[in-house]
Amino acid sequence: MAKVTLEDIVKRYDGDVLAVDDVSLEIEDGDFVTLVGPSGSGKSTILRMLAGVVTASEGRILFGEKDVTDVPPQERDVAMVFQNYALYPNMTVRENMEFGLKMQGVDADERRASVEDAADLLQIEELLDRDVQQLSGGQQQRVALGRSIVRDPEVFLLDEPLANLDAKLRTEMRATLVELQRELGVTTVYVTHNQIEAMTMSDRVAVLDKGTIQQLAAPQELYRNPANQFVADFIGTPSMNFLDVETFHENGAVRLANAVFDIEVPVDTVAGSAIRDATTDGGAYTLGIRPQNLLVSEHGTTDGELAGQIEVVVVETAGDELILHLEENDIRVKAVVDEDMDIEHGDVVDVTIDPANIHLFDPTTGDALLR
Numbered sequence: 001m002a003k004v005t006l007e008d009i010v011k012r013y014d015g016d017v018l019a020v021d022d023v024s025l026e027i028e029d030g031d032f033v034t035l036v037g038p039s040g041s042g043k044s045t046i047l048r049m050l051a052g053v054v055t056a057s058e059g060r061i062l063f064g065e066k067d068v069t070d071v072p073p074q075e076r077d078v079a080m081v082f083q084n085y086a087l088y089p090n091m092t093v094r095e096n097m098e099f100g101l102k103m104q105g106v107d108a109d110e111r112r113a114s115v116e117d118a119a120d121l122l123q124i125e126e127l128l129d130r131d132v133q134q135l136s137g138g139q140q141q142r143v144a145l146g147r148s149i150v151r152d153p154e155v156f157l158l159d160e161p162l163a164n165l166d167a168k169l170r171t172e173m174r175a176t177l178v179e180l181q182r183e184l185g186v187t188t189v190y191v192t193h194n195q196i197e198a199m200t201m202s203d204r205v206a207v208l209d210k211g212t213i214q215q216l217a218a219p220q221e222l223y224r225n226p227a228n229q230f231v232a233d234f235i236g237t238p239s240m241n242f243l244d245v246e247t248f249h250e251n252g253a254v255r256l257a258n259a260v261f262d263i264e265v266p267v268d269t270v271a272g273s274a275i276r277d278a279t280t281d282g283g284a285y286t287l288g289i290r291p292q293n294l295l296v297s298e299h300g301t302t303d304g305e306l307a308g309q310i311e312v313v314v315v316e317t318a319g320d321e322l323i324l325h326l327e328e329n330d331i332r333v334k335a336v337v338d339e340d341m342d343i344e345h346g347d348v349v350d351v352t353i354d355p356a357n358i359h360l361f362d363p364t365t366g367d368a369l370l371r
Contacts, residue, residue: 002063002077002154002187003029004050009059011045011211019045021211023059027189032181034190036198037208037234043191046208047157050189052076063154076155079148083160085140087132087147093119094128097146111150118149121180138169142176149184156181156188162197174201195235199223207231229286229366232359238291238323240359241333249281256287256358259329261308263353271355278360278369285369288359294335295352296324298342307353312343326351 004027011020020042027033035043048054050061052073061069068076087096097118098111106114119125122142132140141161148156158177162170178201181188192198198205199219206216207230215227226232232240248255254275256263265272279285299309310333314325317339324335324343335351343349360369 003027004155004187004189005060005062006046006050007060007062009046009049009061010057011042011049011054012057019211020049020056023211023213025206025213025216027187029064029187030185032178032188032190032201032203034192034198034202034205035208036192036195036205037214038193040210041208042211043193043208044159047080047159047189047191050155051078051080051157077153078155078157079151079153080157080159081141081144081148081161083163085144087140087143089131089133092129092131093124093135093143093146096132096143097128097150100147100151114150114152115146118146121149121183122146122176137165138173141165141173145177145180149180153186156186158188158190160192161190162192162194170197177201196237199235207234209234225368225371226288226359227368227371229288229361229368232288232361232368236290238334238336240288240290241294242361243287243289243331243333244363245285245287247275247279247281247283247285249276249279254279256285258331260310260331261287261351261353263307263355263358265355265358269355271358274370275355275358275360284363286361286363286366288361289333289353289357291323291334291336293354293357294326294333295354296326296335296337296341296343297350297352299348299350308351309348310351312345312347312349315343315345324349 006023006025009020009023012018035046037043045054049056056069060067094115097115101111119128122145124142127139132143162173165173174197202219204216204218205222207214209230215222215231222235243258245256245258253264253266254272265275267273267276310326310328312324313327316323320339322337322339324337326333326335362369
């Protein structure tokens with residue numbers, strides 16, 4: 001197993017198209033780190049540079065203490081699993097799993113033992129002598145994983161491996177991958193655009209945009225303390241609400257206000273002190289609040305400091321929750337409430353906001369101001 005280090009990695013295409021821009025990242029031995037971001041963020045390019053199939057324009061890549069920047073893929077001791085399983089259709093499961101070992105000259109008894117150990121780990125022993133064309137998508141993905149496991153690599157590289165599976169299989173395979181990685185203890189780099197996969201599977205998550213790492217942190221840290229507005233928007237379902245507000249420092253309190261919301265926070269509280277220190281009187285900022293932290297009650301029943309009154313324009317049912325779309329004066333937000341709440345389209349509701357759950361961002365740079 002190996003620690004993986006990227007030092008000041010840059011990748012340019014055609015001389016001036018910047019796909020990865022000065023990325024530095026340390027992945028500890030045995031860690032499961034996910035690269036997540038929208039299409040074009042550079043995550044798959046980074047994975048391919050780790051594999052050696054794409055060459056970095058600048059910077060260094062190290063496995064442990066070894067500089068592998070210019071080492072060819074076959075000498076890097078990595079195993080890669082892709083969105084498309086790339087199995088040999090004319091071979092059995094066993095033949096697919098042992099093919100790489102056979103090419104390396106590993107003897108038949110050792111190949112057999114390695115394949116059967118991996119099959120036992122993945123619970124596909126009964127499939128070993130079946131043709132891969134007879135398998136379901138989930139079974140084929142397990143075979144692709146097994147083919148990587150038998151190589152006993154230093155690093156696993158997984159590029160959207162669950163993208164072709166249906167929702168139920170994706171959930172099952174997420175758990176399988178996490179259990180497998182923990183049992184093997186292999187340093188793993190996982191690429192996805194799916195934030196649920198990133199948040200549920202990883203030790204740490206690197207959120208990328210436009211070729212740069214916006215934040216690297218444990219999943220809960222990303223959710224609770226996003227470094228900037230991009231991360232706050234990308235992480236969390238439904239996504240965070242953002243409101244343009246003006247701040248006022250007055251009478252031992254800080255007010256954050258716009259045409260709908262007016263939130264007064266005493267400066268003798270932790271939240272109030274932090275907001276006062278991060279803002280100027282009369283300054284313009286972007287307030288962030290997660291839909292789960294907008295407290296909604298029927299009009300006239302609010303118990304606490306009222307932040308605003310707003311109309312319900314859409315009610316979405318999502319299992320044991322309702323997602324409310326609220327709008328007033330062209331200001332639109334979402335709130336998540338219990339499904340047994342008696343709310344309908346057209347109702348006007350009261351909204352309260354706990355100041356401890358407020359995020360503030362610089363409207364120009366997007367940087368978080370309350371971290």
